[in-house]
Amino acid sequence: MESPVVLGLTHWVYLCGVIAIIVTLVCRANVVAPAILATFATVFAFSGHFSTALEAVFFAPLTAARELFNIFLVISLMTALLNALKSINADVRMVQPFKALMVNGHVGYFVLGFVSYVLSLFFWPTPAVPLIAGILLPAAIYAGVPPLGAAMCIGIAGLGTALSSDYVIKVAPGISAKAAAVPMPLVADKALVLSLVTGVVAFLIAYVRIRRYIEAPDVRNLERWESLEVTANSTLLSTKGGRARIRRNKPQHASVGDGGHGGSTSRPVGVAPRDLLTPTQERWSRLFAIVIPVSFLSIVAYMVLPHVIPGFKGASGNAAAALVGGVAGLLMVAVAAARDYRSVCRRTSEHITEGFVFSFRAMSSVLPIAGFFFIGVAGTAAPILGLPAGVPAPGLLADLVKAGEHLIPHDKFFVSYGILLAGMVTGIDGSGFAGLPLTGALSGALGRAVGLDVSTLAAIGQMGSVWTGKTMTAWSALAAVASFARVPVLQAVRHLMIPVLTGLLVSTLVAIVLW
Numbered sequence: 001m002e003s004p005v006v007l008g009l010t011h012w013v014y015l016c017g018v019i020a021i022i023v024t025l026v027c028r029a030n031v032v033a034p035a036i037l038a039t040f041a042t043v044f045a046f047s048g049h050f051s052t053a054l055e056a057v058f059f060a061p062l063t064a065a066r067e068l069f070n071i072f073l074v075i076s077l078m079t080a081l082l083n084a085l086k087s088i089n090a091d092v093r094m095v096q097p098f099k100a101l102m103v104n105g106h107v108g109y110f111v112l113g114f115v116s117y118v119l120s121l122f123f124w125p126t127p128a129v130p131l132i133a134g135i136l137l138p139a140a141i142y143a144g145v146p147p148l149g150a151a152m153c154i155g156i157a158g159l160g161t162a163l164s165s166d167y168v169i170k171v172a173p174g175i176s177a178k179a180a181a182v183p184m185p186l187v188a189d190k191a192l193v194l195s196l197v198t199g200v201v202a203f204l205i206a207y208v209r210i211r212r213y214i215e216a217p218d219v220r221n222l223e224r225w226e227s228l229e230v231t232a233n234s235t236l237l238s239t240k241g242g243r244a245r246i247r248r249n250k251p252q253h254a255s256v257g258d259g260g261h262g263g264s265t266s267r268p269v270g271v272a273p274r275d276l277l278t279p280t281q282e283r284w285s286r287l288f289a290i291v292i293p294v295s296f297l298s299i300v301a302y303m304v305l306p307h308v309i310p311g312f313k314g315a316s317g318n319a320a321a322a323l324v325g326g327v328a329g330l331l332m333v334a335v336a337a338a339r340d341y342r343s344v345c346r347r348t349s350e351h352i353t354e355g356f357v358f359s360f361r362a363m364s365s366v367l368p369i370a371g372f373f374f375i376g377v378a379g380t381a382a383p384i385l386g387l388p389a390g391v392p393a394p395g396l397l398a399d400l401v402k403a404g405e406h407l408i409p410h411d412k413f414f415v416s417y418g419i420l421l422a423g424m425v426t427g428i429d430g431s432g433f434a435g436l437p438l439t440g441a442l443s444g445a446l447g448r449a450v451g452l453d454v455s456t457l458a459a460i461g462q463m464g465s466v467w468t469g470k471t472m473t474a475w476s477a478l479a480a481v482a483s484f485a486r487v488p489v490l491q492a493v494r495h496l497m498i499p500v501l502t503g504l505l506v507s508t509l510v511a512i513v514l515w
Contacts, residue, residue: 005403013045014038014376014396018428021369030490032365035372042375042396043385052386060371060384064475067380068370072359075483077328078133080355084335084347085288086226088281091138092219093289105144105214112140112150113157113203119300120162129158129477133484135293141225143217149210151485151492152499155478156206159470160500161199163432164463165192172433172466176458179440180447186455187462190515194463197510198503205499228486229361284338288331295327359483366489370430370475376400377429398438401425410450412512419443419457420508423464430476432469439465456515460508467504471496 017038024031039060044053065072085091102108116132132154140150165188166172173188180187215221277285302323306314336347374380376397387393401422409415422442426435439461447454470476474489478496482489 005399007399007403010042010046010394011396011399011403014042015400017042017372018376021372030365032368035369039368039372039375039384042372046385046394049386055386056375056384059386060374061367062371063374063380063383064367064370067374068367068475068479071477071480072356074325074328075359075480076352076355077325077332078355078484079358080351081292081328081332081335082138082226083351083354084332084339085292087339087347088277088285088288088335090285090288090292090335091226092142092222093285094135094138094292102139102143102217104217105140105146105149106211108140108143108145109149109153109207109210109214112136112145113153116154116158117162117199120158121165121168129154129480129484132158135296137484138222138225142219142222144215144221146210146213146215147225147228147485148487148491148495149206149213151482151487152206152210152496153203154481154485155471155492155496156199156202156499159477159481160202160467161195163470164198164466165195166466167192167195172436172462173459175433175436176440176443176462177455179437180444180454180458182444182455182458187458190456190459190511191462193514194459194507194511197507198463198467198500200503201506202496202499202503205502206496209495209499225486229358281339284335288335288338292331295331296324299323299327366475366479373429373473373475377431377434379434397426397429397435401435401438401442410446412450412452415446415450415452416457416460416508416512419446419461420464420504423461423466424468424504427465427468427470428473430469430473432466432476435465435469436462453515456511460511463504463507467500471500 017034020034020038021031024034036057040053040057043056044050047053082091085094102111112132115136119132120129137150137154140153141147145153164172167188170184170188173191174184176191177184177187303314305312332351333344333348336351337344339347371384375384376395378393378395378398381387381393381396382389382391385393404422419439419442423435423439426438429435440458443457443461444454446452447457471478472493474482474493478492479489482492485492
């Protein structure tokens, strides 16, 4: 029998830090300062050494950078490719075939969501998001979907709905079922239903909230979007030779300089005119407008084939993300050479630099926040707490959830929503999967104690953990989605909270009624 969890000063200080960050988020303020102060206070409470706490302020974002650099790199390479495509106008040509399907922003929103769900269901969002960003996101923006709406759409459909069920790859239900000691298919089937309920509710609420910002299809939508630069809290419309305009914490939906209507004939402020191309460059532009989608669709097929052909190796997870990034890098060099082979070395360097500047501008402030939450996870806390190699780190988050287990009344409503809350608490580390062993174990213990279906509780906990970790934390894959959509990641988090929380509450109620 497990010994009861004893909460010490470190646990309480860490909990106060979590609450402070959540309150700051709700108040729509930047959470970097609270995260840094909470990191210092937590490590000081743990070690008792002032110097160790000071070092933690450095080691926390450093640890987060190690964990998240793959996201930085994929963003950088895909942004570099997009900038290269802009130089030969292939980005505009590439979206032309989707005009027949995405006849307007309303249709584009739902098409983007459906494709995001299907791709993410088969090989997880990490490699799927760059593919969507490279193929469909520009088409959706052209059709009139606002950038914030696109980010919410991909986040809800891909990171939330698809990954929370993980019905094809079945890693998440496998972890939950093993911890709960129930057959995996029972958890997988219930998780699929609950993920769809949560996703549909969140998706429709998000659509209602952004539909009035949807514009008419226009190439200027794409040009304005490509001119945006983002940080965690603001959007900058870059200008050449003029003043820049900063929009803080507002959806990027209105045209700049045209009163917010797509019918103006004037060029938006800050959008530089496209360079004139030679006949040879025009031919290259048409070629790459075909090559880019075909290349990424080939990667899609390569990832899907293992599910169709037994024994076919394919690629998944980190390997799939690396494949996407590698292809993007090579294509970027090829496009730069097509633009002007004599300056390919200079242009390639410029595109790579622009890509990294873009990714670090968008995500750098996320690192101190992620670093604080990594203190609560046993697998990442050791270097931040100053522990020597081989010394296990405490799992502060897991301890807090276990310690509060006895406070949940033995009623099916309280137990179900208690498991959901436990999943949400463990999900704030940004992983989504790290808390599944805990929610599974709690489901097994509480479900058998009060006579509730254990597989149902495990599926509910899985929903809370994955949806929170992937759609309501700025230090998860949502940062990549927001960066590709060119919207502030903290803004995306704030706008996703109401749709996702509503979806989780509704799906948990559905689980109680159905099972």
